[in-house]
Amino acid sequence: MTKFVLGKKAGMTQLFDESGIAIPATVIECNPMFVIQNKTVEKDGYKAVKVATGDIREKLVNKPDKGQFAKAEVSVKRTIREFKTEEDYTLGQEIKVSDMLAVGDHVDVSGVSKGKGYQGNIKRHGQKGGPDGHGSMYHRRVGSMGANSTPARVLPGKKMPGHMGAVNCTVQNLTVVSVDGERGILVLRGAVPGPKGGIVTITSSVKAK
The missing domain is CATH 2.40.30.10 (Translation factors)
Structure with a gap:
């Protein structure tokens, strides 16, 4: 399962x-989750279940989501997530x-x-800092970013x-x-x-x- x-x-x-x-x-x-959609291999190409949880004011929910909640006969919810699963669930089912x-x-x-x-x-990035002495003038700066004339650019992936x-x-x-x-x-x-x-x-x- x-x-x-x-x-x-x-x-x-x-x-x-x-x-x-x-x-x-x-x-x-x-909080309890409610099933609002079942996805199937025939229709969607994979099997999954979409659940929702957490109450929210209806005016804050868009029309497509309102239609999905109405079809499942579930009050509107704040958070929606989808999980791949092989189990079968019914629309509106409550899951604790x-x-x-x-x-x-x-x-x-x-x-x-x-x-x-x-x-x-x-x-x-967890790099080591420079000397703490007043005369060093180098405490928490990045340091060298690469060579000067070759390649004359900062290489991709440089930690900055x-x-x-x-x-x-x-x-x-x-x-x-x-x-x-x-x-x-x-x-x-x-x-x-x-x-x-x-x-x-x-x-x-x-x-x-």
């Missing part, structure tokens, strides 16, 4: 096991986090990392200052510590990408041990 969950990062905490060792944990708020995951499962979590703005090479963070990234093989289907709360061991309130997608681990 292909497992998938949509959630919102609530924050981090710590738990303690039987021997008293602290375990870093992330709490994820997982406890229907998908159980304690001990291994999952991959994807989200948008925290944005850091415009950063220099030391923070962005620029925008850092706010990219899609995935943390693999996290363990499910706790699942509360009634309250819609999922607790994972370790950290997941993004800030508090960020949307994350949770799927079956591709490297489960």
